[in-house]
Amino acid sequence: MLQPETCVFISQNLSQRCGKSRLVHSIFESVNIAGGYAVTQKFDEMQSSSPLTVVLSAFNQLCNLVAQSSSETCLIQIYEKLASAIGTPNLTFLTHILPNAIDLLPSYVTLPYLNSQAGINFNRLCFTIQHLMRVLSSPSRTVLLFLDDLQWADAMSLKLVQSVISDMREFNCMLFVGGFRENDVEPGHVLFEFFAALSASEVVSSIIHLNGISPNHVNSMISDTLGILPRLCKSLSDVVFRKTNGNPFFTLEFLRSLIARDVVQYSLRDKCWKWNLNQIKAENITDNVLHLLTKKLSHLSDAHQAALKVVSCFGSIISIDIVRKLSSTSKYNTLQRTLDDTLVKEGLMDFDVTSYRFVHDKVREAAYGLIVDKEQYHFDLGIALQQVGGDILAAATQINRGLPLFAQDDSRRITIVNLNYQAGLQPMNCCDFTAAYSYLTTAFSLLPNDSWSAHYDLTLKCHFQLAKAAYGCGHAKRAQQICENIIECAKCLEDTLETYSLLVSTICLAHKDLPVAFKTCRKVLNSLGEDIPDDIVDTYSTVKKVKMLFQNMSSDDLLDMVEEKSSRNISIMEFYNHLVTVSFQLQPRRVCQYYNARWASFCLTNRVACKYTPGKFLRSKGLAFLSHFLLSLQYSIRVANLGAFVSFASMLSRDLDEDATLACRISKAGMSMLSRNDSAMIQQLPVVYSIHFMMVGSLTEPIQSAVTMVRHAYEIGMQTGNLSQAAFSLAIMMARSLYAGTNLLNLRNDLEVHLKSAKQHSQLILLANLQMMHEVVSRLIGDDEAKSFPSLKEIPPTDEDVQFTLEMFSSFYLGHAERVHYKSKLWERLEDSEKRKVPIRFIYTAFFSGIASFRLYSYGRKDSQTHTKNLTKSLSILEKASEFSEWNYKNKFLLLKAAHLSITDNNFNAENEFGAAILASRASKFVHEEGLACELAAMYQVTRGNNTSALSLFCQAKSCYKTWGSRVKEIHIASLIDSIHE
Numbered sequence: 001m002l003q004p005e006t007c008v009f010i011s012q013n014l015s016q017r018c019g020k021s022r023l024v025h026s027i028f029e030s031v032n033i034a035g036g037y038a039v040t041q042k043f044d045e046m047q048s049s050s051p052l053t054v055v056l057s058a059f060n061q062l063c064n065l066v067a068q069s070s071s072e073t074c075l076i077q078i079y080e081k082l083a084s085a086i087g088t089p090n091l092t093f094l095t096h097i098l099p100n101a102i103d104l105l106p107s108y109v110t111l112p113y114l115n116s117q118a119g120i121n122f123n124r125l126c127f128t129i130q131h132l133m134r135v136l137s138s139p140s141r142t143v144l145l146f147l148d149d150l151q152w153a154d155a156m157s158l159k160l161v162q163s164v165i166s167d168m169r170e171f172n173c174m175l176f177v178g179g180f181r182e183n184d185v186e187p188g189h190v191l192f193e194f195f196a197a198l199s200a201s202e203v204v205s206s207i208i209h210l211n212g213i214s215p216n217h218v219n220s221m222i223s224d225t226l227g228i229l230p231r232l233c234k235s236l237s238d239v240v241f242r243k244t245n246g247n248p249f250f251t252l253e254f255l256r257s258l259i260a261r262d263v264v265q266y267s268l269r270d271k272c273w274k275w276n277l278n279q280i281k282a283e284n285i286t287d288n289v290l291h292l293l294t295k296k297l298s299h300l301s302d303a304h305q306a307a308l309k310v311v312s313c314f315g316s317i318i319s320i321d322i323v324r325k326l327s328s329t330s331k332y333n334t335l336q337r338t339l340d341d342t343l344v345k346e347g348l349m350d351f352d353v354t355s356y357r358f359v360h361d362k363v364r365e366a367a368y369g370l371i372v373d374k375e376q377y378h379f380d381l382g383i384a385l386q387q388v389g390g391d392i393l394a395a396a397t398q399i400n401r402g403l404p405l406f407a408q409d410d411s412r413r414i415t416i417v418n419l420n421y422q423a424g425l426q427p428m429n430c431c432d433f434t435a436a437y438s439y440l441t442t443a444f445s446l447l448p449n450d451s452w453s454a455h456y457d458l459t460l461k462c463h464f465q466l467a468k469a470a471y472g473c474g475h476a477k478r479a480q481q482i483c484e485n486i487i488e489c490a491k492c493l494e495d496t497l498e499t500y501s502l503l504v505s506t507i508c509l510a511h512k513d514l515p516v517a518f519k520t521c522r523k524v525l526n527s528l529g530e531d532i533p534d535d536i537v538d539t540y541s542t543v544k545k546v547k548m549l550f551q552n553m554s555s556d557d558l559l560d561m562v563e564e565k566s567s568r569n570i571s572i573m574e575f576y577n578h579l580v581t582v583s584f585q586l587q588p589r590r591v592c593q594y595y596n597a598r599w600a601s602f603c604l605t606n607r608v609a610c611k612y613t614p615g616k617f618l619r620s621k622g623l624a625f626l627s628h629f630l631l632s633l634q635y636s637i638r639v640a641n642l643g644a645f646v647s648f649a650s651m652l653s654r655d656l657d658e659d660a661t662l663a664c665r666i667s668k669a670g671m672s673m674l675s676r677n678d679s680a681m682i683q684q685l686p687v688v689y690s691i692h693f694m695m696v697g698s699l700t701e702p703i704q705s706a707v708t709m710v711r712h713a714y715e716i717g718m719q720t721g722n723l724s725q726a727a728f729s730l731a732i733m734m735a736r737s738l739y740a741g742t743n744l745l746n747l748r749n750d751l752e753v754h755l756k757s758a759k760q761h762s763q764l765i766l767l768a769n770l771q772m773m774h775e776v777v778s779r780l781i782g783d784d785e786a787k788s789f790p791s792l793k794e795i796p797p798t799d800e801d802v803q804f805t806l807e808m809f810s811s812f813y814l815g816h817a818e819r820v821h822y823k824s825k826l827w828e829r830l831e832d833s834e835k836r837k838v839p840i841r842f843i844y845t846a847f848f849s850g851i852a853s854f855r856l857y858s859y860g861r862k863d864s865q866t867h868t869k870n871l872t873k874s875l876s877i878l879e880k881a882s883e884f885s886e887w888n889y890k891n892k893f894l895l896l897k898a899a900h901l902s903i904t905d906n907n908f909n910a911e912n913e914f915g916a917a918i919l920a921s922r923a924s925k926f927v928h929e930e931g932l933a934c935e936l937a938a939m940y941q942v943t944r945g946n947n948t949s950a951l952s953l954f955c956q957a958k959s960c961y962k963t964w965g966s967r968v969k970e971i972h973i974a975s976l977i978d979s980i981h982e
Contacts, residue, residue, distance in 0.1 A: 008175070008176070008177045008178075008205070008207075009150075009177075009195075009206070009207045023210070024040070024148075024177050024179070025040075028040075028144070031142065031144045034142065035140060036143060036144060037062055037069075037136075037137075037142075037143050037144070038143075038146070039058050039059075039061045039065065039144070039145055040058070040146040040147070041054050041055070041057050041061070041146075041147055041148070042054070042147065042148035042316065043148070043150060043151075043153045043157075044152060044315035044316050044317070045152045045315070046312075046313065046316075052427070052432035052435065053427075053432070053435075054147070054153075055161060056097055056098060056430070058147065059098055060100045062136060062143065063098050063101045063103065063132075064103065066078070066136050067100065067104050070104075075104060075105065075106050078104050078136070079105050079106055079109060082131070085131040085134065085135065086127070088111065090124070090127075090128050091105070092111040094128050094132060095111060096429075096430070097125065098132075101132070122156065122159075122160075122433060122472060126159075126160055127715075129163075130167040130168075133167070133174065134168070134171065137168070137174055138173050139172055141173065142173050142174065142175065143173065143174045144177065145174065145175070145176050145177070146177040146178075147161065147176075147177075149179060149180065149361075150179065150191055151180045151189070153191070154434055155190040155193065156432070156434040156473070157434075158191070159194075159197075161176070162194055162197045162201070165198060165203055166203055169201065169202070169203050200756065201756070211246070212244075212246025213246045213247075214246060215237065215238060215241045218237045218241045218244075218246060218251055219234055219237035221237075221248075221251060221252075222236060223237075225255065228272065233273075235277055236264070236277065236280070239277065239281055240255065243283065249360060249362065253293060253296075260296075263280060263283075264280075293365075293366035294366045294370070296366075297366055297367060298370070303334055303338050304342055304343060305370055306334075306338075307338040308343065308348070309370055309371050309377065310326065310332060310335055310381065311364075312364045312365075312367040313368070313378055313381055313398065314398075315364070316358050317355050317356070317357040318355060318357075319354060319391075320353070320354055320355055322390060322391055322394055323335055323336050324336060325385060325388050325389070325390035325391070326381070326384060326385065326390070329387075329388055332384065339351070339356055344356070347359060375401065375402040375403075378401035379401070380402075382394075382397070382399030382400075382401075382402065383399065383412075385398065386399070386415075392419065392422050392423045393423050393427070393435075396416075396419050399416055400420070400439075400442050403442070403446075413446055414448075414455060414458070416446060417446045417447060417455075418443075420440065420442045420443035420446070421440065421443045421458070421462050421465065423439040424436045424438075424439035424443065424465060424466075428465070428472070433472030433473045434473060436465075436469040437466070437469040437470060437475075440465055440466040440469050443462050444462055444463070447459055447462065452489045456491065459489075460486065460490065463482055463485060464486060464498060464502075467482040467486070467502055468502060470482065479502065479503075480503060483500075483503040487500070493524075493528075497524070500520060500524050500575070501574060501575070504517045504521060504575075514582055518579065521575050521576075521578050522579070524575050525579070528571060528572050656877070656883075660696075660884065661884075664696055664700050664884070686713040686714070686716050686725040686726065686728075686729050687725060688713075689709050689710055689712065689713035689729065690732055693706040693709055693710050693713075693732060694838060695838060696839075698839050698888065699839060699881070699885055699888075701885075702885075702887045702924070703736055703740045703840075703888055704740045704925060706736045706740075707736045707740050707742070710729050710732050710733040710736060713729040713733075714726050714729035714730045714733055724763075727758070730754055730770075731769045734747070734750070734754070734769075734770065734773050735769075735773065738773065738777065738806075739840070740926070741925070741926045741927045741929065741964060743965045744780055744964060744965035745781065746965070747965075748781065751770055751774045752774065754770055755771065755774060758770055772803070772806055776806050776807075776809060779810050779814065779968075780810055780966050780969075781965060781966060781968065782966065782967045782968025782969070782971070804841075805841045805845055807823060808824070808827075808844075808848045809844070811823065812852065813932070814969075815972065817851075817852040820848050820849065820851075820852035821856060824848070824852065824870070827849075843877060843878065843881045843889065846874040846877040846878060847874060847892045847896065849870060850870065850873075850874025850899070851874075851895070851899065851932075851936070853868070853871045854867070854871055854899035854900075854902075854903065854936075857871070857903050858903070858943070868903060871903070875896045875900055878892050878896055879893050881893070888924070890924070891917050891920035891929055891930075892929065894916045894917035895914070895921075895929075895932070895936065897913050897917075898910050898911075902940050907944065910940065911940070914936065914937035914940060915937070918930060918933040918934055927960050927963050927964050928960065928966070931956075931958075931959075931961045931964060931969065932957075934953045934954070934956040934960060935954070935957040935973065938950040938951075938952075938954045938976070941953060950980060951980055954973055954980070955977070957969075958970055958973040958974060961973060
């Protein structure tokens with residue numbers, strides 16, 4: 001059997017069929033015998049309005065196959081794996097998009113209701129299907145997925161398939177086979193992007209080109225069909241081959257045609273087949289099988305032709321429900337009877353309980369070719385379906401195919417607008433934004449010029465849903481234009497709130513015009529009565545008021561808050577949430593001269609950053625946090641704004657003082673709410689986890705735990721389709737992995753995987769951060785095996801504190817003490833708002849600076865007094881940090897203390913503190929910092945002439961650095977060991 005990690009594409013260079021479907025189906029039995037699953041679906045030119053349906057139908061079919069072949073015990077295992085991988089909310093989502101997935105769950109499982117408006121988008125769809133495939137397939141349960149006629153596939157369907165194939169390539173348990181016709185794939189076709197994406201994901205693939213069968217094979221086919229020796233029908237087969245060019249289906253149909261017209265006939269007298277070779281040579285046929293089939297169908301009765309025409313308008317397959325609905329009308333009342341009584345029996349159609357299908361695509365094409373006025377035919381079919389309450393999508397699709405002749409007819413315009421609007425909502429609820437965008441665009445285009453006055457509600461709904469669909473398809477600019485149109489034409493503020501929210505989201509997603517997004521939030525909040533001032537006033541009393549509210553509330557009071565019900569307050573909190581998100585992405589670099597002394601003083605004392613841009617734009621992250629949180633307390637907490645707890649706590653945690661203690665309590669209260677089994681809470685998990693573990697969590701939780709929890713936040717962000725939040729979580733996770741001492745080789749591999757993904761999704765900010773971390777990790781490994789990535793000059797710079805800490809981290813471990821000291825001086829020049837906004841960076845910078853000063857002092861460099869002073873300052877900061885988290889910072893505090901004691905000639909205590917630092921690093925599982933402590937302790941022993949102790953410590957350091965994966969540090973320590981031996 002074919003290797004399961006490969007992709008196989010079967011192409012035809014002829015317009016006729018050459019048996020690719022039969023070729024693939026020939027291995028289905030082998031897959032089934034081996035215990036695997038083989039599923040197949042095909043794209044259809046006539047069903048292009050709902051493309052994702054084809055791919056989802058394939059996965060739905062897979063769920064049915066697995067459910068039928070699995071015992072109750074296996075289903076329980078499948079359920080447990082799925083629940084663990086994607087969570088209960090996404091299990092509900094899975095059964096929503098794949099109805100057969102409900103059969104994979106044990107009978108005792110009850111799933112919550114799916115809120116179709118929350119967290120449903122294409123990214124969530126990809127994530128869910130990827131994890132479904134991981135659970136359902138295995139090396140012993142290979143899945144073969146065959147999608148035929150890829151030339152009719154759309155970009156979104158192929159993107160979903162590509163995401164699954166790329167995700168499964170390392171699991172060795174899936175084979176994808178795709179079929180397409182080369183002559184229908186022109187330059188610029190989405191298939192070429194599909195091939196390129198697979199190649200970029202390092203998916204191994206191959207292409208099989210199918211041509212017509214050879215003359216000898218045609219001779220064998222006719223010999224077997226007529227039951228005569230090959231040499232006796234050689235003359236006939238040669239003529240047939242020249243007529244059909246060796247196409248199997250064409251050959252068979254041509255032979256049937258000859259027999260039907262007695263050109264080839266069986267002689268009862270001679271008891272053998274005979275033919276008129278000259279008459280066959282004179283047959284005037286085209287090089288296309290459609291000629292034969294059309295001629296064959298034209299001899300059928302009018303009723304039979306009418307039935308074939310109707311079915312052909314729906315593609316290769318038509319559901320039994322549509323057939324029954326049409327058969328209930330007077331115009332098509334003989335449809336089902338004709339299909340059952342004649343067409344199925346004559347071999348033109350197949351029936352499989354739920355649908356009728358043409359036996360071959362060419363039969364459908366021939367039947368469709370019988371229709372003279374195609375636009376009118378489609379339109380009449382759609383109207384008939386719509387009048388009897390048939391499938392909305394099918395009715396809208398048929399009507400839309402006849403819209404050119406309807407363009408001048410206003411009598412049914414609003415009815416058809418509403419039909420397309422309803423049709424657009426259905427695929428949107430299943431994440432098929434491409435189909436939704438198509439239907440809603442049609443509805444939008446049919447709205448009359450006076451629709452805002454004559455049909456206000458319908459016009460408002462069509463505009464907003466079209467904006468959502470455009471946003472879901474990634475057309476942010478188009479969504480923004482529609483939103484602006486709604487805002488201009490809407491009658492009242494209440495009718496624009498959802499639009500404003502979407503408008504801000506589209507701007508944030510594109511990372512453009514963030515000042516405009518901030519102004520939009522402020523404008524809406526002012527309109528809602530929140531009075532967001534141009535100049536920030538009375539911040540101190542606001543902070544004090546919030547702190548007093550918290551101090552007067554017990555933890556139970558915080559946890560007992562109920563969900564907000566007031567629509568006004570919900571809108572206010574939602575826009576504060578947007579305000580916080582937008583503000584966080586804006587990174588001011590300095591306080592401009594434009595602001596007066598009051599604002600400069602306010603920024604320095606309250607850690608609120610200001611920035612001047614054209615239009616006197618003012619960003620106040622602090623005010624957003626505070627106002628957001630006051631509303632949470634006064635109006636009770638709404639789950640959609642659970643991040644307000646950790647947002648406010650993050651402000652208080654910037655200084656290691658009593659406010660940081662209160663911040664830990666507040667943030668933990670917010671984290672505790674996530675323990676509730678509520679899907680809405682799960683939606684907020686990425687935001688809460690990311691902010692908590694980036695800010696307050698570094699003072700309360702082990703860094704290793706932060707890596708695990710933020711990884712979970714990243715996965716939940718992908719599950720819920722929140723790509724921007726997933727990216728934020730990923731950046732934090734990678735940085736914390738570096739601090740935690742994760743094996744550098746493994747970390748670099750993870751970074752390379754995520755770099756490709758970030759590039760694929762055009763996440764430039766994430767790409768810049770990951771690129772910087774990749775370079776740092778590669779330097780720490782110290783070899784040339786790292787994969788190269790393109791220059792990122794066009795990507796915006798990362799935060800200054802991120803750059804500082806990453807550069808200091810690598811310079812620190814590579815022994816560049818002077819560079820670390822220089823960087824620490826630059827760090828001191830940064831504004832307090834920049835230095836202190838993330839505690840862990842502030843703390844680590846102090847640690848790096850202190851150890852660098854110790855090394856420079858030990859080297860006998862100048863300014864020994866400055867180095868001693870800097871070491872003392874760093875020691876003070878780490879002492880405060882260790883009071884919050886001994887696990888994270890005690891080993892660093894002890895190492896700085898040992899360094900301080902050694903330069904003050906307190907040798908006995910210094911040696912003890914070095915030993916304590918080594919033990920503390922080992923206890924906290926910071927292998928890289930254990931290696932550092934051993935290295936510094938060994939160097940201290942060398943200065944005292946204790947080479948034996950130094951050798952032992954250097955060997956420990958080398959072992960630690962080897963475990964960490966830093967070859968450059970191994971080599972460095974080995975050279976120090978050699979110098980002692982010399």
